[in-house]
Amino acid sequence: MTQDMYTPREHQAKIEASLARFSVLVCHRRFGKTVLSVNQLIRAARKTDRTDWRGAYIAPLYRQAKTVVWDELKRYCGLGLDNCTVKFNETELRADFENGSRIRLFGANNPDSLRGMYLDGVVFDEVAQMPHRVWTEVIRPALSDRKGWALFIGTPRGKNALYEIWEKAKLDPDWFTAMYRASETGIIHPDELSASGREMSPEEYEQEFECSFTAAIRGAYFGQLMSDADRDGRVTSVLQDPSMPVHTAWDLGMSDSTSIWFIQAKPGGTYAVIDYYEANGEGLDHYAKVLDQKGYKYGMHIAPHDIRVRELGTGKSRLEVSRSLGIRFDIAPNIPVQDGINAVRTILPSCWFDEKKCALGIEALRHYRRSFNDRTANFSTRPVHDWTSHAVDGFRYFAVGFRQPESGHRASKTSNDYNPFGRSHGRS
CATH class of the missing domain: 3.40.50.300 (P-loop containing nucleotide triphosphate hydrolases)
Known part of the structure; x- marks a missing residue:
């Protein structure tokens, strides 16, 4: 033919x-x-x-x-x-x-x-x-x-x-x-x-079959929680508070994407997710420049545990390279992925997202999903590895690796009742 x-x-x-x-x-x-x-x-x-x-x-x-x-x-x-x-x-x-x-x-x-x-x-x-x-x-x-x-x-x-x-x-x-x-x-x-x-x-x-954009995403881990964030007005315009540190959480890719979340921990256990950055095929020096260009006052930098692994070409770990660039990482605990997913579920009700700066990361959280096993006709216990993975992994490292310096603060599950950013819940 x-x-x-x-x-x-x-x-x-x-x-x-x-x-x-x-x-x-x-x-x-x-x-x-x-x-x-x-x-x-x-x-x-x-x-x-x-x-x-x-x-x-x-x-x-x-x-x-x-x-x-x-x-x-x-x-x-x-x-x-x-x-x-x-x-x-x-x-x-x-x-x-x-x-x-x-x-x-x-x-x-x-x-x-x-x-x-x-x-x-x-x-x-x-x-x-x-x-x-x-x-x-x-x-x-x-x-x-x-x-x-x-x-x-x-x-x-x-x-x-x-x-x-x-x-x-x-x-x-x-x-x-x-x-x-x-x-x-x-x-x-x-x-x-x-x-x-x-x-x-x-x-x-x-x-x-009916081309619905609003139907639920099959196997999505956080679909309902992100819908709740939309309904509660927590996906909106979120201003940085210059008096408070900005914490970053990273997923470090080698030959693929690296993602960085920029988050402020607010009084009362709420989180202002003010920015997100992702790039592909760049070295750590590139991301150090990105941090400088953002101009935030930084607190913790949270990285995955494999940052300690030494590269064959240089004999140095990315942890050592990052220190030479002025970035001192805290290492997220190496726990099972499912436990990390549960940790994300715990803090999402307490998060406010900047809808423009975090657009790509927000969509990743919406669409991160379990794979479907055709042989057993059941969902797998493992998530699908696709474009959503890097953003969600970075957010997962924040969920398991961040510790509020002030003791006694727990993430509030009813953060929509309190708007820490001084604006109404609804969108204009």
Whole structure:
């Protein structure tokens, strides 16, 4: 099968006739959005007049791109047919066309690996599982000088990157948006939908087949607690108190992301979570500069226990390197992950979050979840390791590692009754 033999379904054909430079498709499971988007890239690669056209297909994880998309890309390019002129690089997951165009697959779990390139067309698949900054900080600039296009596709998983892009796109006349619910498309037989509805929870069904952004996130550890924070007005604008120290809690990545939370412990056992920072592939000197640039008066710096591990290249631990940079860490106790998760649950009702500065960290807390074991049909005792992990791990180290200097203060479970920041609970 070649790309020219691809026959779009009715809804796919309507989409292809309506796509703008930037488009967002929110679709139910089994809609065919991956096939549609793969063929959009192939068609653009073949029809371009540029000899250096570049396209990208970005999945949440690199292995997802390889498992879900790579075979589809090769199939619709005509692999195995006598007239196939496309060459495939298995190592780089790259398709090279005879006219000089290229399509390459990437994972959003390492966004900084995407920096420095230019792109003419890009597809974001399962946007709900990606950090929003992959689009705003990395890919959008890569499209600018060549006026490239972007297609976002996905099924909701709460209010995250897909939701944010969807909501903004609906208000922008230059964007195309469309939502396709299973009850409306007729792609899945009604009997099959009924059977799925009996086997799934109502929230799961609404999310996967009816494209609900408000359905509960399956297996979320802190979903209800973060909803409570929204309801109580504790996700708002939170000012730093310059008279009080700012404590930091870190998850230190080696080849992946490092996250830092900035938190003030208030009288009465409440916590002002005033800032959050995350970056990828940077050394400790970078984060020392970030601390300086923030300009806060610091208290404790809390790090995971593995900061003591010596690196093979230098023979020094990151604890030693950080001390040379003027950062003296307190080490969080090495306790089971589940105990740390329970500690986070204990302090979340006492936390106030700055909704702008902590936006990425807040979304991570909302979407951090247990994995589902298909073999046993039960949730695993272990959390999913994805883009949420670094932020939540850093917050977990704060929950287990911070000790209030003033004795006798315990986290109040009714902190919404007391607003330490001098503003009303509700949002304006």
